[in-house]
Amino acid sequence: MDTKETNIIIKIFRVLSFIFLLLLFAIASFLVFYIISSTIAKKNGTKPPISLYTIASPSMEPTIMVYDVIVDVNVKSDDELFAPSNNQEGTIITFYSDSIDTGGYTVTHRIFKKYDYQGTIYYETKGDNNATQDAGRIKLSNIVGRYLFKIPQLGKLQVFLSSKLGWILIILCPAILIIVTDIFKINKAKKIKEDISNIKDTNDTSKDVNEVERDKKIRALIEKANKINKK
Numbered sequence: 001m002d003t004k005e006t007n008i009i010i011k012i013f014r015v016l017s018f019i020f021l022l023l024l025f026a027i028a029s030f031l032v033f034y035i036i037s038s039t040i041a042k043k044n045g046t047k048p049p050i051s052l053y054t055i056a057s058p059s060m061e062p063t064i065m066v067y068d069v070i071v072d073v074n075v076k077s078d079d080e081l082f083a084p085s086n087n088q089e090g091t092i093i094t095f096y097s098d099s100i101d102t103g104g105y106t107v108t109h110r111i112f113k114k115y116d117y118q119g120t121i122y123y124e125t126k127g128d129n130n131a132t133q134d135a136g137r138i139k140l141s142n143i144v145g146r147y148l149f150k151i152p153q154l155g156k157l158q159v160f161l162s163s164k165l166g167w168i169l170i171i172l173c174p175a176i177l178i179i180v181t182d183i184f185k186i187n188k189a190k191k192i193k194e195d196i197s198n199i200k201d202t203n204d205t206s207k208d209v210n211e212v213e214r215d216k217k218i219r220a221l222i223e224k225a226n227k228i229n230k231k
Contacts, residue, residue, distance in 0.1 A: 013181050020173065049074050051145045053094055053108060054155035059127030060108060063092070067155035070094070070108060072145025082140055084121055088114055092147035093125070095138050106144060109134060 051072045058066050072094050075082060082088055094108045112126035112133045121140060126133035 009184065013184075017178070017181075050148075051094070053106060053145075055108065056155075057127075059129050060092070060110070061129045063110075063128050064108065064150055065152070067153050067159075069151045069154040071148045071151070072108075073148045075140070075143045075146050081146065082143075084116075088123070093123075093143050094145040094147070095125070095143045097134065097136060097138055097142065107134070108147065 051074070053070050053072065055064050055066055055068045055070060064070060075093070080086070081091070088111050091111045092108065093111060094106050097107055107125070109125040109127045109130075111123050113124040115122055115124075122137040123139070123143075124133050124137055
C-alpha cells in the first residue's frame with residue numbers, strides 16, 4: 001500500500017470517527033435534556049414538555065410501525081388544540097387508559113370521537129390498524145402527550161444498544177478506529193525511519209552536492225515524521 005492510499009484510509013477513518021462521536025454527542029445531549037426535564041416534571045408533579053415512546057404494537061400501522069420511536073409534546077389543560085370548541089378527531093395522542101389492559105403502559109392511538117357527557121369532554125380512540133375503536137373513554141387528564149413526529153425504526157437501535165453486544169460495540173468501535181489510525185501512523189513513521197537510515201548509509205559522498213541533497217532529504221523526512229506524530 002503506497003503513501004497516498006494510506007493517507008486516504010486514515011482520512012476516511014478520521015471522518016468516520018468524527019461523525020460517530022458527533023452522533024453520540026447529539027444523542028447524549030438530547031437524552032440528558034430529556035432525563036433532566038422528565039425528572040423536574042416528576043418532582044413538580046407535572047408532565048414533561050417532551051416524551052419519547054418506542055412503539056411495540058402494530059395497532060397504528062402503517063402510520064406508525066413497530067419499533068418506531070415517537071416524539072410527543074405535552075398536552076396541557078389550557079392546550080389550544082384541545083379547547084372544547086375545537087375538533088380533535090383524527091389527532092394522534094398517547095394516553096393512559098383504565099379500560100384497556102396495557103399493564104400500566106401508555107397507548108398511542110388516534111382520537112376517533114369526541115363528546116360531552118354531563119359537562120365533561122370525553123374521547124374515544126382507535127388504532128389505525130384496528131377494526132374497532134378502543135373500549136372505554138378517556139378524559140383530557142388521561143392524555144400524556146400529542147404526537148409530534150416519529151423516528152423510523154430507532155427502537156431497533158435502542159433494543160440493540162441495550163443488549164450486551166450493543167454496549168460492547170459502543171466501547172469497541174471508537175477503540176478500533178483509534179487503534180487502526182495509530183497502526184497506520186506507526187507504519188508510516190517506521191517507513192520514514194527506514195528511508196532516513198537508507199539515506200545515511202549511502203556511501204556516495206564524492207561530491208559536496210550529494211551530501212547537501214542528502215541532508216535536505218533527511219530534514220524533510222524528519223519534518224514529515226514530526227507532523228505525523230502531532231496528528
